[in-house]
Amino acid sequence: MHYEYNVATGDFTNAGYASSQVKKFLKQLNIDATIIKRVVVALYEAEVNIVAQAYKGNIYVDIDEDKIRVLLKDEGPGIPDINLAMTEGFSTASPKVREMGFGAGMGFPNINRNADILNVKSIVGVGTEVEIIVKFSN
Numbered sequence: 001m002h003y004e005y006n007v008a009t010g011d012f013t014n015a016g017y018a019s020s021q022v023k024k025f026l027k028q029l030n031i032d033a034t035i036i037k038r039v040v041v042a043l044y045e046a047e048v049n050i051v052a053q054a055y056k057g058n059i060y061v062d063i064d065e066d067k068i069r070v071l072l073k074d075e076g077p078g079i080p081d082i083n084l085a086m087t088e089g090f091s092t093a094s095p096k097v098r099e100m101g102f103g104a105g106m107g108f109p110n111i112n113r114n115a116d117i118l119n120v121k122s123i124v125g126v127g128t129e130v131e132i133i134v135k136f137s138n
Contacts, residue, residue: 001025005059007050007074012100015051018059019044022070025063031136038114039134043070045107046130050074052097054127067116070132078124085120086112 003025005018019040026036043059050057054076062069079085088109093102112118117133 001061001063003061003063005061007047007054007057007059007072009051009053009055009076011051012048012102015048016044018047018061022061022068026068029063035134035136039068039070039132042111042114042118042132042134045110046070046072046132048102049107049130050076052093052102053077057127066137067133067135070130072130072132073127074129075127078126079120079122079128080124082120082122 003018003021005021007018008014022043023036023040026039043061047059050059050072054074057072057074057076060071060073062071084090086108088106091098108120111130111132114134115132116135117131119131120128122128
């Protein structure tokens with residue numbers, strides 16, 4: 001199964017749409033609730049990162065019999081130091097984004113905690129690609 005979603009910058013009203021849709025699909029497939037929670041947390045955090053940081057982005061979701069693979073691609077400022085971005089509490093969110101309750105610097109740490117595999121590629125001034133894989137069984 002393959003799904004695609006477009007994500008617009010600054011659209012906090014619809015932030016989380018893709019993660020809520022994926023949650024619904026995984027429930028229909030009778031995937032274990034613990035796995036669903038991990039997928040939804042990781043995807044939501046990555047989706048909000050696009051809304052808060054990028055100019056625009058796309059989410060590609062592939063669900064097969066043993067895993068879910070989520071690929072998020074955005075056009076945006078990129079991440080100068082991926083290791084630093086993985087540090088709890090590190091944030092480059094604007095004051096406006098922080099006022100809305102986002103930008104606490106927990107996005108990538110939460111994604112990393114919930115993913116079985118996390119790959120992040122970024123080019124400053126171009127954009128970022130985040131691949132999240134969660135396996136349905138060990």
